[in-house]
Amino acid sequence: MNRGVEIRDLRKEFALARWQGLRRRLSQVTAVDGITLDVPAGQSVAFIGPNGAGKSTTIKILTGILHPSSGHVTVLGLTPWVERRKLAQHIGAVFGQRSQLWYHLPPADTFELIARIYSLERDAYRQTRDALVDRFELGPFMDTPVRKLSLGQRMRAEVAASLLHRPKVLFLDEPTIGLDAVARQELRDLVREWNSREGATIFLTSHDAGDIEHVAARVVVINHGRVIVDGPVTEVRRRYVSTRIVRAQFHEPPRQVDVPGSVMRSQSAYEWVMEIDVSVTPVQEAIALLLQAAPIADISVEDPPLERVITRIYKEHAS
Amino acid sequence: MKIPRLNNAWKYAWIGYTAARSELTYRAANVSRILFLATVLFVFMRLWSVVYAGLGTEQLGGLTQTQMLWYLVATESILMSMGRLWYEVDQDVRTGALAVQLVRPLSYAGTHFGRSMGERTVRFTINIAVGSVIAMLLTGPIAFSISGLAMFILVLPMAFVLDFLGALLVGLCAFWLESTQGIALIYSRLMMLLGGLLLPLDVYPESVQPFLRALPFAAILHAPGRMLVSPSASLFFQCLALQAVCLAVYGAGAFALHTYALRRLFVNGG
Numbered sequence: 001m002n003r004g005v006e007i008r009d010l011r012k013e014f015a016l017a018r019w020q021g022l023r024r025r026l027s028q029v030t031a032v033d034g035i036t037l038d039v040p041a042g043q044s045v046a047f048i049g050p051n052g053a054g055k056s057t058t059i060k061i062l063t064g065i066l067h068p069s070s071g072h073v074t075v076l077g078l079t080p081w082v083e084r085r086k087l088a089q090h091i092g093a094v095f096g097q098r099s100q101l102w103y104h105l106p107p108a109d110t111f112e113l114i115a116r117i118y119s120l121e122r123d124a125y126r127q128t129r130d131a132l133v134d135r136f137e138l139g140p141f142m143d144t145p146v147r148k149l150s151l152g153q154r155m156r157a158e159v160a161a162s163l164l165h166r167p168k169v170l171f172l173d174e175p176t177i178g179l180d181a182v183a184r185q186e187l188r189d190l191v192r193e194w195n196s197r198e199g200a201t202i203f204l205t206s207h208d209a210g211d212i213e214h215v216a217a218r219v220v221v222i223n224h225g226r227v228i229v230d231g232p233v234t235e236v237r238r239r240y241v242s243t244r245i246v247r248a249q250f251h252e253p254p255r256q257v258d259v260p261g262s263v264m265r266s267q268s269a270y271e272w273v274m275e276i277d278v279s280v281t282p283v284q285e286a287i288a289l290l291l292q293a294a295p296i297a298d299i300s301v302e303d304p305p306l307e308r309v310i311t312r313i314y315k316e317h318a319s
Numbered sequence: 320m321k322i323p324r325l326n327n328a329w330k331y332a333w334i335g336y337t338a339a340r341s342e343l344t345y346r347a348a349n350v351s352r353i354l355f356l357a358t359v360l361f362v363f364m365r366l367w368s369v370v371y372a373g374l375g376t377e378q379l380g381g382l383t384q385t386q387m388l389w390y391l392v393a394t395e396s397i398l399m400s401m402g403r404l405w406y407e408v409d410q411d412v413r414t415g416a417l418a419v420q421l422v423r424p425l426s427y428a429g430t431h432f433g434r435s436m437g438e439r440t441v442r443f444t445i446n447i448a449v450g451s452v453i454a455m456l457l458t459g460p461i462a463f464s465i466s467g468l469a470m471f472i473l474v475l476p477m478a479f480v481l482d483f484l485g486a487l488l489v490g491l492c493a494f495w496l497e498s499t500q501g502i503a504l505i506y507s508r509l510m511m512l513l514g515g516l517l518l519p520l521d522v523y524p525e526s527v528q529p530f531l532r533a534l535p536f537a538a539i540l541h542a543p544g545r546m547l548v549s550p551s552a553s554l555f556f557q558c559l560a561l562q563a564v565c566l567a568v569y570g571a572g573a574f575a576l577h578t579y580a581l582r583r584l585f586v587n588g589g
Contacts, residue, residue: 020475023569043558045519060418063421063422064421065418065421065584065585066418066584069584081585085420086423086424088421088422088423088424088425088543089424091422093419093422095419098416098419101342102337102341104341104344104345105337105340105341105344109337109340109341110337112333113333113334113337116329116330116333117333117334117425119326119330145344195338282577306550
């Protein structure tokens with residue numbers, strides 16, 4: 001049974017040695033400070049935080065690479081640091097800055113090797129490989145050495161390689177780093193599709209708000225080793241930023257109107273883009289005021305970019 | 320029914336196979352290694368000509384000039400097939416790539432072992448083939464026997480395993496040292512000087528020979544080299560015995576360091 005991830009009061013302290021003259025002094029550094037978290041099977045979670053917040057340490061504990069100082073963790077019902085190899089059979093990982101593909105060989109060769117590493121049944125492997133090649137559109141370059149691939153092609157092959165053994169939990173660490181906008185969006189769509197089709201739990205760490213927005217349903221923000229925010233992406237966005245982006249298109253050039261608590265983001269002859277603080281002027285009132293400017297042809301109200309929400313959360317908790 | 324240990328061995332064998340295929344694509348590296356080997360052989364052929372003529376002797380350390388060059392073909396082929404395993408391990412430790420590799424159901428040392436053996440097999444095969452052609456052109460053939468060649472081929476795997484363990488030990492020092500470059504340099508120079516890379520140990524002063532013959536370096540370079548040019552059953556069994564002892568010592572050291580390093584990684588994160 002796919003049981004997701006359970007974390008109870010997880011702590012990790014490191015002993016840091018410093019030399020003062022000839023004397024060696026040991027101090028304790030707390031990297032993870034009592035994290036408690038439940039991730040149901042099949043959920044996609046963005047696990048974010050500033051550098052040094054404890055993300056990597058937590059992920060290393062979840063994958064069995066690091067032993068915690070205290071706390072209880074199960075991933076798919078297994079204790080990672082006790083049953084690392086058994087767990088490794090059921091989890092996958094993509095590290096945006098580290099390649100698992102053999103640089104001078106085509107992706108097809110790495111796929112074959114992975115099939116052996118995970119002892120996959122040949123028929124099942126071929127079926128999964130063909131499905132991934134088809135969906136990730138790897139066909140045209142499956143037999144091209146990795147060194148000749150573009151970064152976008154390479155990352156598609158990287159992610160597909162991590163899915164060959166159909167992992168029940170997938171860890172994605174900065175999977176879109178360095179990719180152009182189109183390749184980034186393609187990769188996000190593929191991961192999201194895999195998540196919904198296979199029901200795999202996804203643990204995403206990224207500094208790119210777009211990744212979080214497109215892949216994750218839930219965001220967990222950690223800082224100083226503690227969970228500071230945990231909730232659905234849409235809810236977190238609204239909780240932390242009280243502004244909305246209102247985009248209005250007019251039938252004729254609008255007259256100047258004063259919308260309290262608003263900032264004009266862009267303005268052209270027939271279109272205004274304003275950011276409105278809804279705690280000062282509620283959306284309905286703002287629309288009523290805009291109607292006084294000119295007849296409206298079209299209007300949309302959007303949440304602020306997640307990037308700003310995250311910055312706000314970091315700043316708020318830093319202070 | 321699956322046999323777990325056999326299944327595990329198959330994984331590492333496939334890593335070796337993949338590494339061998341990958342190694343074959345490094346054409347420029349293979350060509351430059353061949354050119355270097357040709358230069359070394361040519362220089363030493365000239366050098367030995369002067370030495371043998373100057374001393375007015377037919378044999379040095381029991382080897383003729385032709386055998387001396389073929390000995391060099393064997394030892395250089397072994398040494399130049401090693402690659403930079405210590406550097407790869409050093410970088411894995413330093414950059415955290417070691418932790419990333421543990422996300423898979425594989426042993427870290429086993430992965431490098433498979434990889435190293437695969438790459439080495441290709442490099443050694445190219446080296447010895449090209450080296451043999453050059454030696455044949457420069458000094459002509461030596462008297463080969465099937466049993467002699469068989470003994471040479473049988474002592475090679477253990478020599479490679481020992482060399483792998485030595486490089487792994489050096490690389491794992493990255494857990495404690497700022498840089499392993501210094502220790503790697505010392506290790507490689509000791510290998511060349513004490514292992515009998517350029518000169519067979521038989522040419523060294525008699526007082527130091529027993530000591531040098533008992534070192535693992537001799538089991539990696541000198542013994543296989545001698546096995547190619549002047550094989551004998553007694554030399555073969557001496558070589559196997561030395562390799563077995565060295566394997567036990569190196570293996571215990573590498574196992575202890577690997578276990579300690581992983582424990583440190585598991586507790587301290589590297």
